[in-house]
Amino acid sequence: MSSLGEIWIIALRLRRFPNTKKTMAKLYFNYSSMNAGKSTVLLQAAYNYEERGMTTRLLTAAIDDRAGEGVIASRIGLKAQADIFCSRTDLHAHIGTIAKQSPLHAVFVDEAQFLTEEQVWQLARVADGLKIPVMCFGLRTDFQGKLFPGSATLLALADSLREIKTICWCGKKATMVARLDSQGNILEEGDQVVIGGEETYVSLCRKHWAARELE
Numbered sequence: 001m002s003s004l005g006e007i008w009i010i011a012l013r014l015r016r017f018p019n020t021k022k023t024m025a026k027l028y029f030n031y032s033s034m035n036a037g038k039s040t041v042l043l044q045a046a047y048n049y050e051e052r053g054m055t056t057r058l059l060t061a062a063i064d065d066r067a068g069e070g071v072i073a074s075r076i077g078l079k080a081q082a083d084i085f086c087s088r089t090d091l092h093a094h095i096g097t098i099a100k101q102s103p104l105h106a107v108f109v110d111e112a113q114f115l116t117e118e119q120v121w122q123l124a125r126v127a128d129g130l131k132i133p134v135m136c137f138g139l140r141t142d143f144q145g146k147l148f149p150g151s152a153t154l155l156a157l158a159d160s161l162r163e164i165k166t167i168c169w170c171g172k173k174a175t176m177v178a179r180l181d182s183q184g185n186i187l188e189e190g191d192q193v194v195i196g197g198e199e200t201y202v203s204l205c206r207k208h209w210a211a212r213e214l215e
């Protein structure tokens, strides 16, 4: 199935989970490799809530300034304003303050791999205590095939896990991410997060990631 077909199916499934006060709110983790359409799914799912007259709040990591501060943008052109979080943001307090002022029906978090372990617990308390569903979207692993801390905690705590799929050049599911330098060479060393660098990322299947084969 094409990546776009996958995106629409996930967006439609997310639509089935409007929360009311009577039901349990859940913590969701939608994970993928790079360029799978995470932000597209997020923005479509948020739109689905708003179309039904429900209020949403979007958050994204301060570390990601690709689209300018406080914007979630997808590669196919959709974008929306978002609150910014950094590692010091108390997300339970932030969302709690907003929810006190007016009803809040769902929270969407992009770049969720950058959440700290403590922040994932804060989001779990938003679902359990404030009864507001929280939909997190993020990368599962970094360019060295290691879990991001936020993703590791979400994999451990989330009520619902869903993979947003994309494909390797060979046609198999791409589960891994490679980091390339400006000349297109695969980088094997470096920090987990690079800010403002010239690196680019490509998603590969495990076999081609391990073999370092880009095509």
Ligand SMILES: [Zn+2]
Residues within 6 Å of the ligand: 168, 169, 170, 171, 172, 204, 205, 206, 207, 208
């Ligand atoms: Zn492959």
